Amino acid sequence: MMIKIYVSCQDRQTRTNINHIAGGKTKMVTGLQNELDGVLVVSIEQAVAAPYCGLLLADAGARVLKIERPEGDFARGYDKGADGQSSIFIWLNRGKESVCIDLSDSDDFALLKRILARADVLISNLSPGAMERRGLTGEVLRKTNPGLITVRISGYGSSGPAASKKAYDFLVQGESGVVAVTGTEQDPARVGVSLTDLSTGLTAFSAILRALHMRYRTGAGVDLEVTMFDVMADWMNMALCGHRYFGGAPGRTGLTHSFVAPYGAFQTGDGKQVLLSIQNDREWADFCKAVLRQPELGYDPLYRHNTDRYANREQMTIIINQAFSAYTKDELLEMLEETRIACASLNSVEEVSAHPFLQNQTVHMGDTAINIADLPVRRLSGSVDRAPLLGEHSQSIRQEFS
16 A cells, blocks of 8 residues: 655645545545544644644644643733634634743742653743743753754844844844835835734744654754744745845835736726736736737837836836726636736735635634634645633643642
8 A cells, every 4th residue: 555645736625635545446534633643732722823833733634732820821801802712812722721920939930840751842922031030941941851853932042132122023024124124105104914924833843753753763852942023034044135136126016016916906997906916928918819809919119028028017007908998807807817917806804704715614612703814735634723711721620740
């Protein structure tokens, strides 16, 4: 019997397909299920980056104990939109158990040490030096738990001149240069979602998987540190390469591109906008013939090649907008899809909320239920669907680790 595991994107969902090939027959199973079953994760976490990492681990089947101060993770106060509870907190913390621990209390600290003696992974994103001051380092903890993997999430690292620098998503977007390449020519802009936090949580998740695989081979734990700045610096490499090697970093261009045309938002007859991204000359010719109904433009020296179109993009945009003014957005999108032109609707958040492509999930916290977008890699039994109330599992965990 041969088993193959691979990822495919044949439909709107990213699926992991497992082919069991035996006796010439193939059975297809889509989805994953509890692949981290038996892994105990302790997460001394707050805000977004570490909680998102913990969410991904919980959805993969790990048991995640969320260690909260007695007053709770401050993310519980981010909003009150879910029956007085934070919808943001519910999104980030489903699948976890909440235990309130006061690290300054000797009994609580002893409880935490007992839990860590049995843990596989320790995640933390407290302020710089907080774990060291309490002796909660990998070097100390692995004396009683040799296989423990520790993951520190920080803004700029635990050493160096910026070790004590406070870091939030927006600030790291600025420090790493993300806002320098985002926005319009006149004004920079932060990315409108928590790009730094989420990408850091995702990077920490992948690092933990690598460390678990290494421990499977060696039996040894390891200390890892993932910094928000490092993650964003890596994601900035396209702009950095532009600055260093081909004449300068791309400027802020809003919804347009720094060297491809037509690329951006174009007006429709019903006052809406359609996004186009035409990246080769054949597609441009098809677009001129089937959509603009001006086939001669496909071979016009002013527009035939991308470099020509980019040099003459202002006049080209006028031509496109004039042609588009005869159609509604829906009519244009249908024509563009039929012609196999790369396009999209410029949707509002309200429109995305009702999007036919959107896969939703209902999540509960206590008696509260909210609908959120599901995780992109789905479990056979469905994603974890319950977030913990503050200290909901304190009593049971205290008894378990007494």
